[in-house]
Amino acid sequence: MEFNKIIAVTGKPGLHQVVSQSKNAIIVSSLTDNKRVAINAAQNVSLLENIAIYTYEEDVPLLKVFKAMFEKTEGKEAISHKENSKKLEAFFAEVLPDYDAERVYTSNIKKVIQWFNLLVKSGMDFSKIETPTQETEKE
Structure with a gap:
């Protein structure tokens, strides 16, 4: 996959x-x-791969967020996306401490956690995925 x-x-x-x-x-x-x-x-x-999460510095690609979640959970599923909003926000803040809480809503956090759990359940190993680097070509 x-x-x-x-x-x-x-x-x-x-x-x-x-x-x-x-x-x-x-x-x-x-x-x-x-x-x-x-x-x-x-x-x-x-x-x-085109989705990013708002932070106070720059937008962080979803893959980086998933990799951080993968490390935090040691390759297991994260908390349920059906938890209360305080638990979800606390978990997300541990994974991505500088996320922009004004622009990233609880519904976004729920969806990211739900997607992460679905991918882990499907066998996705985020430790083996290369993070694409942006190279600028000068002509």
Whole structure:
């Protein structure tokens, strides 16, 4: 399973892995039940690798947040996303201490924790994923 092929689809629960592409749609497989579905161009799709969390300094890519959660939980699932907001915010503050609490809502934290748990349950090993580096080319 490759992190750069994991997507969230608006209106569909859970996460999906891109399997194939056709002219008008992408074929995805659900991480929870492995059912394949065609997602058409009208549906909103977000690649997890393109999502970032607001901090007071700069935006932190979701992969870095997941890696920090993976280290904190020692490769196990994190707390449930159904915990109360104080526990969720406290856990998230341990993982990403300088997150912008005014712009990162509890609903965002719930979703990140839910996604993390889903990925860990699916066998994603964040310790083996390379963090992409941005290289600027000078011409």
